Amino acid sequence: MSNRIYVAIDTPDLQRAHAMAQRVRHHVGGLKLGLEFFCANGAAGFREIAHIGLPIFLDLKLHDIPNTVAKAVQALGPLAPAILTVHASGGRAMLEDAKAAAPTGTKVVAVTMLTSLDANDLGETGVIGSPADHVRRLADLAAEAGVDGIVCSGAEVALVHRAWPKGFLVVPGVRPADGPVGDQKRVVTPRAALDAGASILVIGRPITQADDPDAAARAIAATL
Numbered sequence: 001m002s003n004r005i006y007v008a009i010d011t012p013d014l015q016r017a018h019a020m021a022q023r024v025r026h027h028v029g030g031l032k033l034g035l036e037f038f039c040a041n042g043a044a045g046f047r048e049i050a051h052i053g054l055p056i057f058l059d060l061k062l063h064d065i066p067n068t069v070a071k072a073v074q075a076l077g078p079l080a081p082a083i084l085t086v087h088a089s090g091g092r093a094m095l096e097d098a099k100a101a102a103p104t105g106t107k108v109v110a111v112t113m114l115t116s117l118d119a120n121d122l123g124e125t126g127v128i129g130s131p132a133d134h135v136r137r138l139a140d141l142a143a144e145a146g147v148d149g150i151v152c153s154g155a156e157v158a159l160v161h162r163a164w165p166k167g168f169l170v171v172p173g174v175r176p177a178d179g180p181v182g183d184q185k186r187v188v189t190p191r192a193a194l195d196a197g198a199s200i201l202v203i204g205r206p207i208t209q210a211d212d213p214d215a216a217a218r219a220i221a222a223t224l
């Protein structure tokens, strides 16, 4: 893929989502639809956005018992998303069953440690060790369970890339050098994330909240 930016279309409003996707479509490689969009618009909304013709990353971060996740992945099968997320902390059996239930062309990627968390947040959830240790442990589990890749921050992607060179590595929480970080805590620039081994970048607000979203997408793409 020449353009490795997936733009996060985070809105519950189908018209706005469609207009935003149309606006930036020539400057991104794919579109990411997440919980906010899918809870409001479901499969019908997904199909409307898919008509635009770019690959769709369906980011539902599924996390439940193996049977429930497998049945949910099966139910999403007719949508044939290019990429689908589950949580790595759902465990080995959940990851194996999610992959087995996904259509052949869908990459199943496992979210390791959300980019909105830092070492302190991790400690509060009872996890001992650094973010890097935690991401590495979950990435190893994801690789062993046979999913296609993981989601992590740009701060850990280099170490995962070394351990799993063939893994499909998704990096969100990227910000142009001077941009506001918002609720993200483990942030790097788009260029740094790609240099460290990211397969694709997920970028939302730096594009969608810009005064001129297509110019913002073009400007970020030009740095890559």
Ligand SMILES: O=C(O)c1cc(=O)[nH]c(=O)n1[C@@H]1O[C@H](COP(=O)(O)O)[C@@H](O)[C@H]1O
Binding pocket: 008, 010, 034, 059, 061, 085, 111, 113, 114, 115, 116, 151, 152, 172, 173, 174, 182, 184, 202, 203, 204, 205, 206
């Ligand atoms: O799975 C994701 O895409 C994801 C994982 C993660 O750890 N952090 C994260 O921000 N995301 C998603 O990436 C997008 C980031 O959006 P911005 O912070 O607006 O660029 C959102 O749609 C998040 O749901």
